[in-house]
Each structure stands twice: as structure tokens, then as C-alpha cells.
Amino acid sequence: MLPAPTPDSLQGPPWLAGLNPAQRDAVTTTEGPVLILAGAGTGKTKALTARLAHILFNRLAWPSQVLAVTFTNKAAREMRHRTELLLGSMAEGLPWLGTFHALSAKMLRRHAGLVGLNPQFTILDTDDQLRLLKQVVTEAGLDEKRWPAKQLASLIDRWKNRGLLPEQVPPGESFAFADGAKGGGAALYARYQEQLVQLNAADFGDLLLHMLTIFARHPDVLADYRERFRYVMVDEYQDTNQAQYQWLKALVGDRRNIACVGDDDQSIYSWRGAEVANILRFEADFPGAKLIRLEENYRSTPHILAAANHLIAHNNGRLGKSLFTQHSTGEKVAVTGVWDGPEEARSVGDEAERLGREGVSLNDMAILVRAQFQTRLFEDRFIAIGLPYRIVGGFRFYERAEIRDALAYLRLVQSPDDALAFERIVNVPKRGLGDKAMGTLHAAARRLNLPLSRAAAHVAEGDDLTPAARRALRGFLTDVARWRDAADTLNHAELAELVLEESGYVAMWQADKSTEADGRLDNLKELVRAMGDYPSLTAFLEHVSLVMDNEAAADGEKITIMTLHAAKGLEFDHVFLPGWEEGVFPSQRALDEGGTAALEEERRLAYVGITRARVRAHVLHAANRQVYGQWTAALPSRFVAELGEAHVDERSTLSGGPSLWRAALAGGDPFADMQRGTGRGPGWDRARSGQTGSGWQAAKQGFSQSGRDFGPRSAAPPREARVSAISLAPMPGFKRGARVFHAKFGEGTVVHVDGNKLEIDFPAAGRKRVLDSFVSLKN
Structure with a gap:
């Protein structure tokens, strides 16, 4: 039995100071289910920490009786630190404050035997997981090139995020992988789980999945946790996946004291398994739940918030709130x-x-x-x-792995003796030239005193490698020689397309089903586009070297x-x-x-x-x-x-021309209007229906240049569904030095011509870029 709170503890506690009415309500409403809709910049961390302090200080629960779940270790540390600042030694402990995975791992070590593990189980990292899955794929007699372990890992991760055991995977999804194998992907998933148990190991997805299994099969364990946790608090609830949702719902006992903080308008991680439906159905899951909206923003100006409110109001799948601020000034x-x-x-x-x-x-x-x-x-x-500048959350463009690989191919084409480039891509995509083959090549290079790629030509004709490795090496060297010859007739951007296509590098990423694969393909497309800005491959590679050196x-x-x-x-x-x-x-x-x-x-x-x-x-x-x-x-x-x-x-x-977006609002085709000067079309209706220009669509779906397809392309939409592309053909007579007249800027001199785009020096208005259709030649 907890001691009753003292009168002094209820008189103006410091954590309530400075809270607005909605925040105070979120802090003091401790009993029953509560959903706190916390908009951007509304002080949700302050409110969540104050709520935890309020519960502990008023002896509603001991620190060990509060389950507080965050999404990152950083958020957990911040909440712990803030609570300790408010309560001092009273907040020490908080053993159940942490991320979903950290808390699940703690539970699982207590009950590991119930799923065939012992408490000292290992948590596999991504590399170990892939190595084990490669063994599973090979054991099943499958071609790992056709059915990559990385693709299977992504599938299994999605199934675990949804709380699905191997026997619960729908047949249609199972046969999306290894459709010719008995049982398909689900059978490989089951074998993988067996291997994990034999290794006394679990991957990250297992940490929650095993606990869901234990809760379902051992009601006494679940009952113990439900009795233990008097209060459950969850941050960033809109980012929960199905497994996390099931885990939380299972732990909320008859007290129903769960408080979830989140923002349905900031649910942006569906590609990681997050389901906005979890927060949208909170009131249905917990009848009688109290909904508290934190709408006063302490970050942004009134115009920023009003624009954001206008934007998000176009979504139907939301509970609804409107941010406001006490600030009265600010730019649009x-x-x-x-x-x-x-x-x-x-x-x-x-x-x-x-x-x-x-x-x-x-x-x-x-x-x-x-x-x-x-x-x-x-x-x-x-x-x-x-x-x-700094790049946060990723590498600089030219430092990304796929860009480095592509550049290595081009460096090798340009310079046959570039051993570093050769070593980087000789087995990318995989050609059966692994570490053992590379050791043989290095030994030959030292023995013959030749660069690695030249030594490889000797090894390819000898018997130091297996027949399959020799064939793969000869094929690679033949490809490089052909690309080097092609460099004499193709421009460097076309050459890059050819190399990336014929090497199988693009196909490798097209076959990859991971979430980052599409981004890598986009980066490769941008690389090829960037090369067109330089006169030669040498100039481009020199530019990249300077960029990489410019730290x-x-x-x-x-x-x-x-x-x-x-x-x-x-x-x-x-x-x-x-x-x-x-x-x-x-x-x-x-x-x-x-x-x-x-x-x-x-x-x-x-x-x-x-x-x-x-x-x-x-x-x-x-x-x-x-x-x-x-x-x-x-x-x-x-x-x-x-x-x-x-x-x-x-x-x-x-x-x-008119304002592009204002013309779009009016239902016109802004680009046709720019070319004609007048006219309306179904431009905005077309955009709202999801139809876009065929050129951009082709670019997003695959390379298209010089009659070669660099990836899959879909048929172009019908003419009436296309955005009018601006012609590149310049009108006759427009060339550098020509005198022209513009209705707004007056007379000027053409200083640069790029297709139908003119850069003109107007004495009265300075340099402007305009379409040739908006100026006339002066005699």
C-alpha cells in the first residue's frame, strides 16, 4: 500500500509552474486512458516529464511501477534527467523507462526459457543477421543472387513489425519470396527462427515478438506485469508499429492507466512499419478515453503556423487540431x-x-x-x-556507397592501373570473386610487379583460380575493355549509363527490396545528370576529387x-x-x-x-x-x-509568365500559359489526380537516353494527361549578341542561349532568364 500524499505535496508543485491549461490538464489527469495530441512545438516533452514527476511525487506509484516508453535512448535520457532535476533522489531508479526494444530485452532476459533461449542470449546486429540468412537461403537450395538474403531480411523484419510468427504469414506474402521453394518465404523465416534458437540469439524484431508470444501463451507472466505497472506512458505514439501496439495494449491492465502522447499530423514513418491508425483508433481501443489537445506553439510565428494548419487540413485521416501562438509578429x-x-x-x-x-x-x-x-x-x-555546410543523417552526395561504386567503375575505365577502383568493384555486383580470389590477385600483382588490374589479366589465363572465378574475371576484364573503347564514341554521361547498366549495378539495386534501394537509384540518376554539366569525364572526376577534398x-x-x-x-x-x-x-x-x-x-x-x-x-x-x-x-x-x-x-x-502556383490554383496549365501567354487547361486537376509529366515520370522510373533503357519504364500517359514540356529548340535568330525587346524589361542583349532559354542583359533591369517566346528580335 502506497503512503497517502501529504498536504504539502499537493500545494502548487513546481512542475506545474509555467504550464498552460492544456498542459496542466495532461499532467494532472492521471487516471484512465488519456490521449495527448501534442502538436509541433507545443512543449510535449515538458508536459510528459511533469506528468511523470506528478505521479511520483504524489506517491501514486513507485518509480518501479511506471512503464515509460520512448522511441530513442536520447529521449529516455532526457526524460530521466528532467525528472531527476524536478524530484532529486525521489526519481532515482525508474527501471522501466526506455525504448521499446530496451524494455522488451529486459523482460525477455527474465523469461528467455519460455521461448527456448537462456538469459545470456545474443542480440544479432544486421551483419550477423544477413550472414545467418545467407546460410538459410543456401541450405534451401536457392540461388542467393536471385533470392538475396537482404531481401529476405527486409521481409522478415516487416512480418515481425506486424507481430506475425512464421505460421501466421499470409500465403500470398510468403510466396513473394522464393516462390518455387516449399513453403516460400515463411518456411525460410521458420528455419531462420530455429537457427536463432540454436545459436541462443535473437534479432531486434524478436525482442518484441518473443514477448508477445510469451504474453499469449503464459497468462501468468502477463498478469504479473499488468499488476506491476500502475501507469503506462508512451511518447511518439503515432510512430508505433503493429507489434509495439500489441505489446502496449497487452500490458495495460484493468486500471487502464495509459497515457499516449503523439501527433497524428506527424506520422511519417510508414515505410518503417509505423501505422497512423494506432493513434487514430485510440478512443475505440479505450472507450471513455480523454482526448487532450496541446495546440499552443512556442516555436513558430503566426504565419508559419497558419500555413501549416491550412496545409494539414486537407488530410482526412486525422483527429484534428489547430496550432496557435501568442506571438503577434512574423514574416509570411x-x-x-x-x-x-x-x-x-x-x-x-x-x-x-x-x-x-x-x-x-x-x-x-x-x-x-x-x-x-x-x-x-x-x-x-x-x-x-x-x-x-554539414550533411546530417547521411553522407555527402559523393561519399555515398553507390556513388563511390559508380565512380570507381568510371575511374577504372579512364585509368586501367587504378588498383583501388579495381578492388572496390571487381565483385560488385557479386561475380564470385571474393576474398580468396582477391588474395590470389594481390599475390600475382606482387609476384609480377604489375598493377592489380594488369596482373588480373595474367591470372585470368592461368589456373590459380577456380574455373568459375576465371570465367567471371575474364568477363569483367572484357567488359572494362569494351567500355574503354566505347569512351571514344560516347559522351561521358552516356558512357556512365552504359557501364552502370551493362555491369549489372543498376539491376542489383532494382532487385534490392530494402527501403533505401529507391533512394540509391535516384542518386545514380542524379550522378549521370550531373556529369552532363562537365565537358569530359576527366573534368568531372577532377571536380569530384576537389569536392571530396574540400572538408x-x-x-x-x-x-x-x-x-x-x-x-x-x-x-x-x-x-x-x-x-x-x-x-x-x-x-x-x-x-x-x-x-x-x-x-x-x-x-x-x-x-x-x-x-x-x-x-x-x-x-x-x-x-x-x-x-x-x-x-x-x-x-x-x-x-x-x-x-x-x-x-x-x-x-x-x-x-x-504568370505565377505558376496561382495559375495552378485557378485550374490552368501554367506551363502552357507561359508559352502561349494565355489559355487555360486542366493542369491543377491533372496534378490533383496524380498525373505528372511523362519526362519526369520516365526519369523517376528509369534512365532513358540514346535509345537505351536504364531500368523499367511505364508507358507514357495519353497526350491529354501530360504536362507540356518546354521545347529545347531555339527560335531562329536568337544567338549570343542579338538585340531583343521584352514587353516588361525593354531592350536587351542576349548573353547566353540554352535551348529556348535566353539569358539577357537588360540595361534597365539587369540580367534576366526568359523564354524566347516572350521576346522579339530588334532589327
């Missing part, structure tokens, strides 16, 4: 339409430098991209102007570049949001799926991006994206039009 969200990707990077760089001159630290600026391939243009631009000082201010997913939970004064175009954001995959779920998650991601900004959000969209040397028109993202006109400061560097 800046929406800037630019000509193309390079101008987008220049615009952001210029604005960052301007803000720096005004005293804003680079540390308070961030560029949040939808896909990693977008970072390349910003990295190149910042290096060119000397603007320090900013460890100390000092840097602008941050990261993906929108990685930015969740962070905040910056100025946030730049580039690439808000149909097919980029929302992504082409979300548009191709055709349903509302994927599109609504993309919109939640946009909401997360905007609400990272404290002072100003800068949204950018480009009228064109260069895809392997061809310019394709792009529609502004539908999300731009959903921000709310009253809270947006619209800008455009495009000359001679």
Missing part, C-alpha cells in the same frame, strides 16, 4: 518559383549569405529535402561559393542539409524547403500508388518541414528539371497551393 512563408534546379541552389545560397550578413548564424539555417539526390546541387553550389573545418558555423524525415524533432530559425514539385514532393511513388494514404503521409511530411521553422520557412519550386540533358517542365506541388494565400509571400524569378 516565402514561396519562390525558380527556373531550374541550379537556380534553386543559387537562390538558397544567396539568401543564406544575405542572412549571414544580417547576423543570422549558419547554424540556425537548414535545407530540408524530400530525397537525398536533391543535396548534390546544393553541395556543389556551396563549395563553389565557400559556404560551410570544412571541424569548428565554425555550417548550414545544415538533411532529409525531411531526419529533421523531425528539430528546429531552426530559417528553413529552406526545395523541390516542391509534383513527382518530387509529393514523390512519384506516392502519386503512382493512387490512394489517399500515401499522399496524406507526404502532406504530413510537408507539415513537419514547415513547422521546423522558428522565424521563416522558405519554399522553392522549379519550373524545369534537367533529366539527363533534357529539360522537362514541372508542376508546382499541390502542397504549395494548400498553404493558404493570406500567409504566403509569393515570389518568382521567372519572366514573362
Whole structure:
């Protein structure tokens, strides 16, 4: 029996000081199920910590009787630290405060014998898991190249995230892997689980899955935990997967004292198994639950919050809330339409430098991209102007593994004696030339005193390797020689396409079913596109070397570049949001799926991006994206039009045409309007239905250049469903030095011609980039 709280303990406790009414309600409502909808920047961590302190100080439970679940160790440490600051020694202990996996591992070590393990079981890392799965695949007589262990690992992880044992896997899903094998993927999953038990090991998915199994088969164990935990508290509830949901629901006993904190508008991890439905059905799972909304934002300006509210209101799958702030001032969200990707990077760089001159630290600026391939243009631009930057949550563009592999292929084509490049890619994709074969090649190189690739030619004709390895090595050397010959007739971008296609490197990533595979393919496409900006392969590789060598000082201010997913939970004064175009954001995959779920998650991601900004959000969209040397028109993202006109400061560097996103709002085809000067079309209706330009669609789905397919392509949509691509053919007479007239800027001189794009020096307005159809030649 807990001692009754003293009167002094109930009189104005310090943790209630400074809380707004909704936060106070979340803290003091301790009994029964509670869902705390905590919007971005509304002080949810403060409220959650205060709630824990309130329970402990008032002796509603001992520290060992509170189950407090977070998603990261960092969040757990912060909650523990804050609670100890409030309560001192009273908060010591808290043995059940931690992540889902940490707490499940603690439980499992107590009950390991119930699932055939002993308490000293090993938790496998990813590498060990893959090695074991390769053994399982080989044991089943399957070709590991056709049925990669990495793909099976991804499947098993998804099944475990859903709480599925091998016998519970639906047959249709089971035969998505190893469809010719008896039992399919589920049988391999079962064999994998048997092997884990023999090794006295578990993977991360097992930590929850084993406890779910124990709860289901041993009611006494579950009853003990239900009796133990008087209060259950969960942070970031919107990010829970099905297994975590089942685990939590099982542990909530008859007291029903569960408090979940989350934001349905920030559920952005479905690709990791998270299900927004878990938070949306909370009131159905726990009838009579109290719903508390934390809506007062302490981070952003009124315009940022209003724009975010307008945007997220277009989602149907939400419980609903509206952020507000006590601040009365602040700039509108800046929406800037630019000509193309390079101008987008220049615009952001210029604005960052301007803000720096005004005293804003680079540390308070961030560029949040939808896909990693977008970072390349910003990295190149910042290096060119000397603007320090950091990549968070990933590698710099040219440091990524797939880019290093592709560059190694190109280096070897250019320089036969590049031993480091040879060694990196001789067995990527796998050709049966593993460590043993490489040892033989190195020994031959030392013996013959030749570079590795030249020594390989001798080994390929001898008998030091197995017949299969010799054939693979000869085939690889023949390919490299053919590509070297092709370099005399193809430009370097075409050569890169040929090498990556014929080497099987692209096919390797297309066959990979992991969540990062699509991003790696996008990065390879961006690499090929980037090469077109340089006159030769030598010049491009030299540029890459300079970029890789240009390491900013460890100390000092840097602008941050990261993906929108990685930015969740962070905040910056100025946030730049580039690439808000149909097919980029929302992504082409979300548009191709055709349903509302994927599109609504993309919109939640946009909401997360905007609400990272404290002072100003800068949204950018480009009228064109260069895809392997061809310019394709792009529609502004539908999300731009959903921000709310009253809270947006619209800008455009495009000359001679209407606002792209305002034309989209009106239902017109902005790019056709730009070319004709007048006219309306079904542009916005087309965008809302998920149809985008055939050029961008082809780019997102596979390479297409010089008659070769670099990956799968779908048929182009019918003519009426296409965005009008701007022709590259310049009108006759427009050349450097030509005198022209523009209705708005007057007379000027053409200084650069790029297809139908003209850069013109206007004495009265400076240099502008315009379409040739908006100017006329002067006699």
C-alpha cells in the first residue's frame, strides 16, 4: 500500500509552474486512458516529464511501477534527467523507462526459457543477421543472387513489425519470396527462427515478438506485469508499429492507466512499419478515453503556423487540431518559383549569405529535402561559393556507397592501373570473386610487379583460380575493355549509363527490396545528370576529387542539409524547403500508388518541414528539371497551393509568365500559359489526380537516353494527361549578341542561349532568364 500524499505535496508543485491549461490538464489527469495530441512545438516533452514527476511525487506509484516508453535512448535520457532535476533522489531508479526494444530485452532476459533461449542470449546486429540468412537461403537450395538474403531480411523484419510468427504469414506474402521453394518465404523465416534458437540469439524484431508470444501463451507472466505497472506512458505514439501496439495494449491492465502522447499530423514513418491508425483508433481501443489537445506553439510565428494548419487540413485521416501562438509578429512563408534546379541552389545560397550578413548564424539555417539526390546541387553550389555546410543523417552526395561504386567503375575505365577502383568493384555486383580470389590477385600483382588490374589479366589465363572465378574475371576484364573503347564514341554521361547498366549495378539495386534501394537509384540518376554539366569525364572526376577534398573545418558555423524525415524533432530559425514539385514532393511513388494514404503521409511530411521553422520557412519550386540533358517542365506541388494565400509571400524569378502556383490554383496549365501567354487547361486537376509529366515520370522510373533503357519504364500517359514540356529548340535568330525587346524589361542583349532559354542583359533591369517566346528580335 502506497503512503497517502501529504498536504504539502499537493500545494502548487513546481512542475506545474509555467504550464498552460492544456498542459496542466495532461499532467494532472492521471487516471484512465488519456490521449495527448501534442502538436509541433507545443512543449510535449515538458508536459510528459511533469506528468511523470506528478505521479511520483504524489506517491501514486513507485518509480518501479511506471512503464515509460520512448522511441530513442536520447529521449529516455532526457526524460530521466528532467525528472531527476524536478524530484532529486525521489526519481532515482525508474527501471522501466526506455525504448521499446530496451524494455522488451529486459523482460525477455527474465523469461528467455519460455521461448527456448537462456538469459545470456545474443542480440544479432544486421551483419550477423544477413550472414545467418545467407546460410538459410543456401541450405534451401536457392540461388542467393536471385533470392538475396537482404531481401529476405527486409521481409522478415516487416512480418515481425506486424507481430506475425512464421505460421501466421499470409500465403500470398510468403510466396513473394522464393516462390518455387516449399513453403516460400515463411518456411525460410521458420528455419531462420530455429537457427536463432540454436545459436541462443535473437534479432531486434524478436525482442518484441518473443514477448508477445510469451504474453499469449503464459497468462501468468502477463498478469504479473499488468499488476506491476500502475501507469503506462508512451511518447511518439503515432510512430508505433503493429507489434509495439500489441505489446502496449497487452500490458495495460484493468486500471487502464495509459497515457499516449503523439501527433497524428506527424506520422511519417510508414515505410518503417509505423501505422497512423494506432493513434487514430485510440478512443475505440479505450472507450471513455480523454482526448487532450496541446495546440499552443512556442516555436513558430503566426504565419508559419497558419500555413501549416491550412496545409494539414486537407488530410482526412486525422483527429484534428489547430496550432496557435501568442506571438503577434512574423514574416509570411516565402514561396519562390525558380527556373531550374541550379537556380534553386543559387537562390538558397544567396539568401543564406544575405542572412549571414544580417547576423543570422549558419547554424540556425537548414535545407530540408524530400530525397537525398536533391543535396548534390546544393553541395556543389556551396563549395563553389565557400559556404560551410554539414550533411546530417547521411553522407555527402559523393561519399555515398553507390556513388563511390559508380565512380570507381568510371575511374577504372579512364585509368586501367587504378588498383583501388579495381578492388572496390571487381565483385560488385557479386561475380564470385571474393576474398580468396582477391588474395590470389594481390599475390600475382606482387609476384609480377604489375598493377592489380594488369596482373588480373595474367591470372585470368592461368589456373590459380577456380574455373568459375576465371570465367567471371575474364568477363569483367572484357567488359572494362569494351567500355574503354566505347569512351571514344560516347559522351561521358552516356558512357556512365552504359557501364552502370551493362555491369549489372543498376539491376542489383532494382532487385534490392530494402527501403533505401529507391533512394540509391535516384542518386545514380542524379550522378549521370550531373556529369552532363562537365565537358569530359576527366573534368568531372577532377571536380569530384576537389569536392571530396574540400572538408570544412571541424569548428565554425555550417548550414545544415538533411532529409525531411531526419529533421523531425528539430528546429531552426530559417528553413529552406526545395523541390516542391509534383513527382518530387509529393514523390512519384506516392502519386503512382493512387490512394489517399500515401499522399496524406507526404502532406504530413510537408507539415513537419514547415513547422521546423522558428522565424521563416522558405519554399522553392522549379519550373524545369534537367533529366539527363533534357529539360522537362514541372508542376508546382499541390502542397504549395494548400498553404493558404493570406500567409504566403509569393515570389518568382521567372519572366514573362504568370505565377505558376496561382495559375495552378485557378485550374490552368501554367506551363502552357507561359508559352502561349494565355489559355487555360486542366493542369491543377491533372496534378490533383496524380498525373505528372511523362519526362519526369520516365526519369523517376528509369534512365532513358540514346535509345537505351536504364531500368523499367511505364508507358507514357495519353497526350491529354501530360504536362507540356518546354521545347529545347531555339527560335531562329536568337544567338549570343542579338538585340531583343521584352514587353516588361525593354531592350536587351542576349548573353547566353540554352535551348529556348535566353539569358539577357537588360540595361534597365539587369540580367534576366526568359523564354524566347516572350521576346522579339530588334532589327
